[in-house]
Amino acid sequence: MLYQLFETQRALMSPFSEFASASAKLYSHPLSPFAHTPMSQRVSAGLDLMHRLAKDYEKPEFGIRGVEVDGVEVAVQELVPVSKPFCRLLRFKRYTDDPGVLSKMKDQPTVLVVAPLSGHHSTLLRDTVRQLLKDHKVFITDWTDARMVPLEVGPFHLDDYIAYVQEFIRHIGADCHVISVCQPTVPVLAAISLMASNGEPTPRSMTMMGGPIDARKSPTAVNNLAMNRSHSWFENNVIYRVPTNFPGAGRAVYPGFLQHTGFVAMNPDRHLSSHYDYFLDLVRGDDDSADSHRQFYDEYNAVLDMPAEYYLETIRVVFQDFSLVNGTWMVNGQLVRPQDISQTALLTIEGELDDISGTGQTRAAHDLCSGVASEHQFHYDALGAGHYGIFAGRRWRENIYPEVKNFILKYDHPNAVGAATKKTAAAQPKAATGSAASTRQIEAPKRPARAKKSTA
Numbered sequence: 001m002l003y004q005l006f007e008t009q010r011a012l013m014s015p016f017s018e019f020a021s022a023s024a025k026l027y028s029h030p031l032s033p034f035a036h037t038p039m040s041q042r043v044s045a046g047l048d049l050m051h052r053l054a055k056d057y058e059k060p061e062f063g064i065r066g067v068e069v070d071g072v073e074v075a076v077q078e079l080v081p082v083s084k085p086f087c088r089l090l091r092f093k094r095y096t097d098d099p100g101v102l103s104k105m106k107d108q109p110t111v112l113v114v115a116p117l118s119g120h121h122s123t124l125l126r127d128t129v130r131q132l133l134k135d136h137k138v139f140i141t142d143w144t145d146a147r148m149v150p151l152e153v154g155p156f157h158l159d160d161y162i163a164y165v166q167e168f169i170r171h172i173g174a175d176c177h178v179i180s181v182c183q184p185t186v187p188v189l190a191a192i193s194l195m196a197s198n199g200e201p202t203p204r205s206m207t208m209m210g211g212p213i214d215a216r217k218s219p220t221a222v223n224n225l226a227m228n229r230s231h232s233w234f235e236n237n238v239i240y241r242v243p244t245n246f247p248g249a250g251r252a253v254y255p256g257f258l259q260h261t262g263f264v265a266m267n268p269d270r271h272l273s274s275h276y277d278y279f280l281d282l283v284r285g286d287d288d289s290a291d292s293h294r295q296f297y298d299e300y301n302a303v304l305d306m307p308a309e310y311y312l313e314t315i316r317v318v319f320q321d322f323s324l325v326n327g328t329w330m331v332n333g334q335l336v337r338p339q340d341i342s343q344t345a346l347l348t349i350e351g352e353l354d355d356i357s358g359t360g361q362t363r364a365a366h367d368l369c370s371g372v373a374s375e376h377q378f379h380y381d382a383l384g385a386g387h388y389g390i391f392a393g394r395r396w397r398e399n400i401y402p403e404v405k406n407f408i409l410k411y412d413h414p415n416a417v418g419a420a421t422k423k424t425a426a427a428q429p430k431a432a433t434g435s436a437a438s439t440r441q442i443e444a445p446k447r448p449a450r451a452k453k454s455t456a
Contacts, residue, residue: 025044075096081171110176174202351385
């Protein structure tokens with residue numbers, strides 16, 4: 001019933017939102033007589049803010065039309081090589097008439113970015129994709145809003161998520177490199193583990209960024225909520241049926257508007273301050289700052305519904321039973337064994353100020369992937385970076401991306417990773433190279449005494 005009430009409220013607010021938008025322009029357009037009245041700028045700013053607070057935010061576009069490769073601007077087109085009911089595999093195809101750049105692009109590594117299915121659309125990784133396109137062929141998972149999937153298509157389970165990832169890797173080819181951001185680190189590790197257990201070729205490398213591999217380590221507010229509430233509490237309090245005005249009418253989902261409420265509740269003062277600053281920017285005529293605010297909240301406020309069965313299974317497997325780290329996770333009757341991975345290099349990345357995936361949660365992947373030789377395992381701590389800072393913004397572009405780029409390039413050739421080898425327990429790690437400060441340091445993971453530590 002709550003979902004229906006929300007949709008009713010949204011429908012009622014829509015005309016007021018549009019009226020506020022039109023009125024804001026009436027008080028700001030230089031040809032309008034109202035724009036020359038006292039306090040017109042403040043009135044326009046207030047109406048514009050009302051419009052943005054009340055409007056409905058649709059899924060944004062990636063909007064990547066071109067990138068610079070080797071100093072040459074190349075065109076970018078979105079293609080859909082694989083389309084599934086709950087996800088599309090997008091490819092950002094690059095085009096150029098420059099023969100030298102074209103030859104270089106053909107030889108660049110292929111990357112599959114697995115975006116989170118955890119509230120926001122995959123466009124949240126726009127900055128990640130744009131940066132990767134400079135040096136890589138890029139694919140990304142574009143998850144579908146569950147309310148747009150007809151009920152007759154059937155449910156979507158965590159096992160289906162894993163099967164999707166495996167299908168996409170097989171389609172692209174095992175010579176790809178997989179990057180998973182936040183939530184998908186767990187199912188991606190499961191997908192690659194199962195492929196290794198079945199004797200299939202696995203990706204050349206996997207990069208895991210800010211994900212809850214072991215949510216018991218440094219638990220955050222997000223972890224505590226998932227761990228301290230029962231499975232039935234989530235089922236009874238956050239799961240609702242999609243209203244009749246959407247194609248997925250009747251489907252059980254975790255609604256996007258509830259997720260958005262949770263996002264805002266984590267930092268209410270920060271959002272309140274941001275909106276007040278936006279109002280002041282409009283009054284002052286600071287268009288650049290106002291546009292920056294709009295771009296951020298156009299993305300942040302656009303949320304999607306998650307299939308109920310997938311969401312509830314993720315809560316149980318990742319945050320309550322800790323099935324991956326306990327070695328008890330069964331996917332379609334097969335045990336998930338990360339230790340079977342031996343031909344895929346591993347890089348984990350954590351943000352010092354990450355308030356969603358705490359310190360050590362992603363790094364835990366190294367202990368699980370004992371089949372990968374320690375010299376092919378690396379960890380990177382991004383000092384000063386929060387959760388979003390590890391895949392977007394200045395720290396991503398200037399500090400983190402160069403390390404990811406070099407890691408992928410290092411393993412972009414056949415047989416780059418061999419089977420695990422035994423190392424002496426007394427060996428000590430070497431000094432990190434290519435790093436002027438600790439924020440750039442890549443070091444080997446802390447492993448049990450039986451394995452030697454290495455650096456890059």
